[in-house]
Amino acid sequence: xxxxxxxxxxxxxxxxxxxxxxxxxxxxxxxxxxxxxxxxxxxxxxxxxxxxxxxxxxxxxxxxxxxxxxxxxxxxxxxxxxxxxxxxxxxxxxxxxxxxxxxxxxxxxxxxxxxxxxxxxxxxxxxxxxxxxxxxxxxxxxxxxxxxxxxxxxxxxxxxxxxxxxxxxxxxxxxxxxxxxxxxxxxxxxxxxxxxxxxxxxxxxxxxxxxxxxxxxxxxxxxxxxxxxxxxxxxxxxxxxxxxxxxxxxxxxxxxxxxxxxxxxxxxxxxxxxxxxxxxxxxxxxxxxxxxxxxxxxxxxxxxxxxxxxxxxxxxxxxxxxxxxxxxxxxxxxxxxxxxxxxxxxxxxxxxxxxxxxxxxxxxxxxxxxxxxxxxxxxxxxxxxxxx
Amino acid sequence: xxxxxxxxxxxxxxxxxxxxxxxxxxxxxxxxxxxxxxxxxxxxxxxxxxxxxxxxxxxxxxxxxxxxxxxxxxxxxxxxxxxxxxxxxxxxxxxxxxxxxxxxxxxxxxxxxxxxxxxxxxxxxxxxxxxxxxxxxxxxxxxxxxxxxxxxxxxxxxxxxxxxxxxxxxxxxxxxxxxxxxxxxxxxxxxxxxxxxxxxxxxxxxxxxxxxxxxxxxxxxxxxxxxxxxxxxxxxxxxxxxxxxxxxxxxxxxxxxxxxxxxxxxxxxxxxxxxxxxxxxxxxxxxxxxxxxxxxxxxxxxxxxxxxxxxxxxxxxxxxxxxxxxxxxxxxxxxxxxxxxxxxxxxxxxxxxxxxxxxxxxxxxxxxxxxxxxxxxxxxxxxxxxxxxxxxxxxxxxxxxxxxxxxxxxxxxxxxxxxxxxxxxxxxxxxxxxxxxxxxxxxxxxxxxxxxxxxxxxx
Numbered sequence: 131x132x133x134x135x136x137x138x139x140x141x142x143x144x145x146x147x148x149x150x151x152x153x154x155x156x157x158x159x160x161x162x163x164x165x166x167x168x169x170x171x172x173x174x175x176x177x178x179x180x181x182x183x184x185x186x187x188x189x190x191x192x193x194x195x196x197x198x199x200x201x202x203x204x205x206x207x208x209x210x211x212x213x214x215x216x217x218x219x220x221x222x223x224x225x226x227x228x229x230x231x232x233x234x235x236x237x238x239x240x241x242x243x244x245x246x247x248x249x250x251x252x253x254x255x256x257x258x259x260x261x262x263x264x265x266x267x268x269x270x271x272x273x274x275x276x277x278x279x280x281x282x283x284x285x286x287x288x289x290x291x292x293x294x295x296x297x298x299x300x301x302x303x304x305x306x307x308x309x310x311x312x313x314x315x316x317x318x319x320x321x322x323x324x325x326x327x328x329x330x331x332x333x334x335x336x337x338x339x340x341x342x343x344x345x346x347x348x349x350x351x352x353x354x355x356x357x358x359x360x361x362x363x364x365x366x367x368x369x370x371x372x373x374x375x376x377x378x379x380x381x382x383x384x385x386x387x388x389x390x391x392x393x394x395x396x397x398x399x400x401x402x403x404x405x406x407x408x409x410x411x412x413x414x415x416x417x418x419x420x421x422x423x424x425x426x427x428x429x430x431x432x433x434x435x436x437x438x439x440x441x442x443x444x445x446x447x448x449x450x451x452x453x454x455x456x457x458x459x460x461x462x463x464x465x466x467x468x469x470x471x472x473x474x475x476x477x478x479x480x481x482x483x484x485x486x487x488x489x490x491x492x493x494x495x496x497x498x499x500x501x502x503x504x505x506x507x508x509x510x511x512x513x514x515x516x517x518x
Numbered sequence: 519x520x521x522x523x524x525x526x527x528x529x530x531x532x533x534x535x536x537x538x539x540x541x542x543x544x545x546x547x548x549x550x551x552x553x554x555x556x557x558x559x560x561x562x563x564x565x566x567x568x569x570x571x572x573x574x575x576x577x578x579x580x581x582x583x584x585x586x587x588x589x590x591x592x593x594x595x596x597x598x599x600x601x602x603x604x605x606x607x608x609x610x611x612x613x614x615x616x617x618x619x620x621x622x623x624x625x626x627x628x629x630x631x632x633x634x635x636x637x638x639x640x641x642x643x644x645x646x647x648x649x650x651x652x653x654x655x656x657x658x659x660x661x662x663x664x665x666x667x668x669x670x671x672x673x674x675x676x677x678x679x680x681x682x683x684x685x686x687x688x689x690x691x692x693x694x695x696x697x698x699x700x701x702x703x704x705x706x707x708x709x710x711x712x713x714x715x716x717x718x719x720x721x722x723x724x725x726x727x728x729x730x731x732x733x734x735x736x737x738x739x740x741x742x743x744x745x746x747x748x749x750x751x752x753x754x755x756x757x758x759x760x761x762x763x764x765x766x767x768x769x770x771x772x773x774x775x776x777x778x779x780x781x782x783x784x785x786x787x788x789x790x791x792x793x794x795x796x797x798x799x800x801x802x803x804x805x806x807x808x809x810x811x812x813x814x815x816x817x818x819x820x821x822x823x824x825x826x827x828x829x830x831x832x833x834x835x836x837x838x839x840x841x842x843x844x845x846x847x848x849x850x851x852x853x854x855x856x857x858x859x860x861x862x863x864x865x866x867x868x869x870x871x872x873x874x875x876x877x878x879x880x881x882x883x884x885x886x887x888x889x890x891x892x893x894x895x896x897x898x899x900x901x902x903x904x905x906x907x908x909x910x911x912x913x914x915x916x917x918x919x920x921x922x923x924x925x926x927x928x929x930x931x932x933x934x935x936x937x938x939x940x941x942x943x944x945x946x947x948x949x950x951x952x953x954x955x956x957x958x959x960x961x962x963x964x965x966x967x968x969x970x971x972x973x974x975x976x977x
Contacts, residue, residue: 137907138849140850140851140905140906140907141846141849141850141851141906142851143549143842143845143846143851143852143853144549145549145590145653145655145842145845146588146590146653146654146655146656147653147654147655147839147842149655150632150654150655153636153639154630154632154633154635154636154654155633155636155637155640156633156636165533166534166562166606166608166609167534167536167541167544167560167562167606168541168544168545168589168606169540169541169543169544174544177543177544178540178543178544181543186543187539187540187543188539190538190539190540192538192539192540193539193540196540211839211842211843212842212843212845212846213843213846214846458533
């Protein structure tokens with residue numbers, strides 16, 4: 131067998147439900163929106179994978195781009211009416227795995243994986259710069275009685291937007307008296323994107339390394355900055371034992387509710403973008419909204435496509451780095467910021483560092499900087515606390 | 519060929535032109551069982567002008583050209599049998615006008631049924647169109663050019679009967695308007711002009727490319743419900759249909775039969791959909807229908823079925839995903855069907871032939887029928903799921919499909935959206951003068967034979 135599910139993938143009828151949002155208002159598949167050829171829809175992709183597995187078509191750079199351009203946003207899983215719908219993303223990962231094993235992957239994906247293998251991050255940045263943003267923040271040690279390990283992740287450690295998020299999350303935790311520490315330069319990639327690009331061996335290596343580290347440090351609870359890290363640790367690692375994993379919005383929501391944190395009036399119209407790995411992968415839709423709605427003067431205007439129906443920014447599955455969906459007005463991130471702007475909101479709120487990077491860049495490309503701001507929930511909360 | 523590619527990229531943005539193997543492979547086939555054949559190029563125009571330039575290029579170079587919508591006929595109608603240029607119209611998907619007073623809509627040819635449904639629900643909630651049972655990715659125009667049917671077919675006829683106008687790019691490159699839109703800014707009707715729409719409906723893109731369409735919209739009632747009447751004897755079905763259509767109380771009437779799960783074996787279900795603006799209206803219609811069928815209940819030959827809310831919701835869903843799920847009943851990813859349009863009284867004979875064919879080939883089936891007009895005819899679908907990964911199963915299903923086409927014609931029906939072999943069977947049986955007229959029309963419109971060659975062609 132060439133890869134997992136090779137005996138199942140022919141079951142896709144290529145009916146096209148997977149392209150849509152649940153009420154058919156628009157196409158909701160990021161790669162189909164970007165390219166519009168049937169080959170880039172989920173059905174087209176599955177048929178091509180099957181054709182490749184049967185030897186009907188040969189591998190090509192174009193085929194690899196089609197296979198790796200799927201952002202693994204799970205919209206297809208949500209919309210497919212067939213009983214195998216839960217398996218669709220795994221089939222695509224299976225094909226990617228096969229390509230990875232044979233070394234038949236796009237060069238940009240190869241570089242992405244290589245960097246994570248060598249440097250623990252997808253850009254090949256020095257490990258000792260991982261905590262460059264974290265001045266004054268404690269390391270998590272076995273000797274301190276920290277409640278949480280704050281797992282920052284690659285985007286939080288190296289990207290400007292991620293660092294802003296990491297700072298405000300840390301700020302909030304300190305302000306509200308929560309004890310926590312970070313791993314700093316000892317932190318390694320969480321491996322979520324590695325898994326979704328099909329490098330299962332490297333993923334297992336990263337997962338085992340992280341689990342070992344957490345256990346050595348006697349970690350009990352982890353807060354992740356990124357929904358991607360949350361997903362991999364919560365659902366894919368296995369072996370975490372009693373260690374509990376939270377996305378920061380869950381922790382924020384709990385703290386704000388139970389501690390009666392006083393928040394000031396911000397008087398602003400906002401809209402919220404559901405990240406795929408928080409929403410469709412983990413059904414966390416309410417905590418972020420509870421936080422936003424809890425800030426006085428903040429009016430939340432939902433986009434047409436929201437919650438299970440949300441439109442992906444196009445950054446999933448490593449695309450926030452190698453961006454096979456970029457360079458077009460049809461790029462998902464650009465479509466999404468136009469949709470956010472059309473709500474009349476002044477501020478687009480995110481809760482994922484990858485979405486933050488993708489969407490901020492898209493706002494600039496669309497020339498919307500003066501009309502639509504973007505912030506992470508933690509930044510909004512900190513702003514509200516500091517205004518008090 | 520490289521010069522054609524370059525010419526196409528001068529007409530359409532390069533990112534929407536492909537001659538790469540992967541696109542050629544995907545556009546070489548549909549989900550049915552017809553043999554694939556690759557095009558040389560796939561192009562996705564955005565405007566009528568771009569379509570016009572592509573057609574002019576194809577006509578000048580004498581290259582085949584195949585317009586594609588959702589590619590979901592299952593009968594291979596957009597397989598580019600002789601290669602050439604596939605024109606995927608789905609970037610042209612804008613709604614251009616909705617006239618609420620005269621109840622029509624004008625839209626581009628690539629608009630999907632899913633998006634149109636969503637558009638009307640959002641902006642014109644009192645209006646609807648006849649949604650087919652195809653997946654939401656089917657295009658409205660694609661469904662109409664094959665004489666598709668939908669939820670309003672029992673009331674208003676084939677979906678193609680609802681057309682009020684068209685814009686068509688002729689095979690020689692001229693752009694032509696059909697219907698009132700050719701003399702007026704309003705696309706409200708084909709009549710009272712000579713009916714030129716017939717030159718493009720049912721021709722499977724062999725006479726031109728429809729780029730815009732006007733379509734009748736209908737009142738959307740607030741409430742919908744369904745009753746299912748079950749009988750065991752297929753001979754009773756025409757009478758049930760007669761009685762229900764006589765009441766003029768139903769939205770849609772369909773039939774269904776399948777051997778699995780066993781609870782459905784030997785039962786023919788007749789779905790009767792009802793709409794109303796109030797509970798009183800709905801209950802009045804329900805009573806009329808119950809009264810009309812009371813004789814069959816009294817004779818214990820039939821009765822109304824109890825339905826769980828889930829089943830009811832499934833049957834009321836538009837588009838209905840259960841039709842699509844039929845492809846996975848054998849975990850094989852495919853189904854093929856022949857859905858001849860037949861006189862209603864031929865239902866029992868069609869049903870008998872269905873059972874004979876499935877027995878002969880050892881395959882399972884799903885039957886779905888839909889009443890067209892007030893019992894003016896019906897579509898009777900012989901549906902066969904097949905396993906895409908099992909060549910032997912495919913071969914048996916192909917043979918069953920062949921026998922089904924033969925049976926359809928034998929009983930006096932006409933295969934709907936026939937695949938090329940079935941088209942040939944129809945043409946063999948067709949009145950010779952009619953056939954000659956078809957060929958003459960085709961020759962006049964498409965002198966170089968570039969439009970979707972292989973279809974409606976006499977060898």
